[in-house]
Amino acid sequence: MMAKKPPKPAPRRIFQERSKITALPLYFEGFLSVKRSEYQEYKHYWTELRGTTLFFYTDKKSTTYVDKLDIIDLTCLTDQNSTEKNCVKFTLVLPKEDVQLKIENTESGEEWKGFILTVTELSVPLHVSLLPGQVIRLHEVLEKEKKRRIETERTPSSSPEKGKQPVEDYEDVLNPMPACFYSVSRKEATEMLEKNPSMGNMILRPGSDSRNYSITIRQEIDLPRIKHYKVMSAGKNYTIDLEKPVTLPNLFSVIDYFVKETRGNLRPFIYSTDETLGGPTFLHLYYECLRALAASLPALHLIFKFVVVTLWL
Numbered sequence: 001m002m003a004k005k006p007p008k009p010a011p012r013r014i015f016q017e018r019s020k021i022t023a024l025p026l027y028f029e030g031f032l033s034v035k036r037s038e039y040q041e042y043k044h045y046w047t048e049l050r051g052t053t054l055f056f057y058t059d060k061k062s063t064t065y066v067d068k069l070d071i072i073d074l075t076c077l078t079d080q081n082s083t084e085k086n087c088v089k090f091t092l093v094l095p096k097e098d099v100q101l102k103i104e105n106t107e108s109g110e111e112w113k114g115f116i117l118t119v120t121e122l123s124v125p126l127h128v129s130l131l132p133g134q135v136i137r138l139h140e141v142l143e144k145e146k147k148r149r150i151e152t153e154r155t156p157s158s159s160p161e162k163g164k165q166p167v168e169d170y171e172d173v174l175n176p177m178p179a180c181f182y183s184v185s186r187k188e189a190t191e192m193l194e195k196n197p198s199m200g201n202m203i204l205r206p207g208s209d210s211r212n213y214s215i216t217i218r219q220e221i222d223l224p225r226i227k228h229y230k231v232m233s234a235g236k237n238y239t240i241d242l243e244k245p246v247t248l249p250n251l252f253s254v255i256d257y258f259v260k261e262t263r264g265n266l267r268p269f270i271y272s273t274d275e276t277l278g279g280p281t282f283l284h285l286y287y288e289c290l291r292a293l294a295a296s297l298p299a300l301h302l303i304f305k306f307v308v309v310t311l312w313l
Contacts, residue, residue, distance in 0.1 A: 021065065024050035025148060027141045028115040032056075033102035036069075042102055049112075051148065052119050052208065069099060072208040073186075073228055074120040077113060092116070095228065095241075114138050119145045122185040152209050178255045180204050180268030186216060190226050193218040193269060200269030202258060204251065207231070213238070213251065215258065217266055 028049040033042040045056035052072040055065040080089035088109025092099040103109035117125040181204040189203045201218045213231040230241035
């Protein structure tokens with residue numbers, strides 16, 4: 001007599017089991033055919049979009065994912081021509097790999113594109129063909145994702161031990177953020193660089209959580225090109241996520257690294273509406289002069305920090 005197969009979990013239990021794996025909110029789900037760089041061919045998965053991560057399951061009733069893909073740093077989404085009828089193909093261009101996706105249904109394909117672009121760009125795409133009800137859903141997901149990121153940034157990575165002084169708050173006063181730091185999304189940073197090229201071409205912005213950062217740059221070699229780099233907090237240091245990672249002592253050094261490595265082609269984006277001081281050009285030069293002085297004369301380091309705090313806050 002053949003042994004009976006274990007019963008499949010009920011849908012509610014499946015949802016509960018998957019929710020134990022991650023606290024990320026479920027925005028969309030469905031079947032996807034996925035071809036990553038290490039795959040020889042497409043693999044068919046039941047896929048969940050939770051936050052900005054795709055979780056891949058062998059089938060609709062599996063409670064444990066077999067692979068996942070973080071798409072927070074999506075560079076762009078490019079459509080592919082498909083010879084198959086009612087089939088949608090597109091590529092997710094990420095900093096470290098290109099991932100090809102295939103959906104056997106035109107409507108579902110447009111939905112997947114819509115949800116992916118909404119959570120990564122923090123805006124509802126206008127070029128995706130969706131019904132009014134589907135667009136409303138995207139707007140609802142957009143608000144949830146914005147709220148989630150704000151809450152993530154506000155939530156401390158670890159609660160301070162009782163009886164200890166809040167040393168980090170004191171250090172933050174003495175270590176202001178670089179003048180090119182703006183609390184903006186990737187899309188907003190891109191728009192700032194494209195609309196105001198004379199003010200600089202490099203922006204430091206928050207990352208996907210409260211500890212890390214990202215740098216958005218705009219380079220004009222043959223054609224204007226936008227790039228994004230992760231800057232990860234590593235104790236008291238910061239590591240730039242490159243092919244050969246670079247670790248530096250602070251965010252000012254991170255900005256200086258990009259400037260020096262490009263021989264000055266990358267410049268911090270410094271924006272101000274204060275026309276009485278001569279606008280952005282004056283502030284940019286003033287900041288760079290102070291930074292150079294502080295770097296060459298350690299005794300002026302704290303004075304430089306105080307002046308930057310006064311100027312930018």
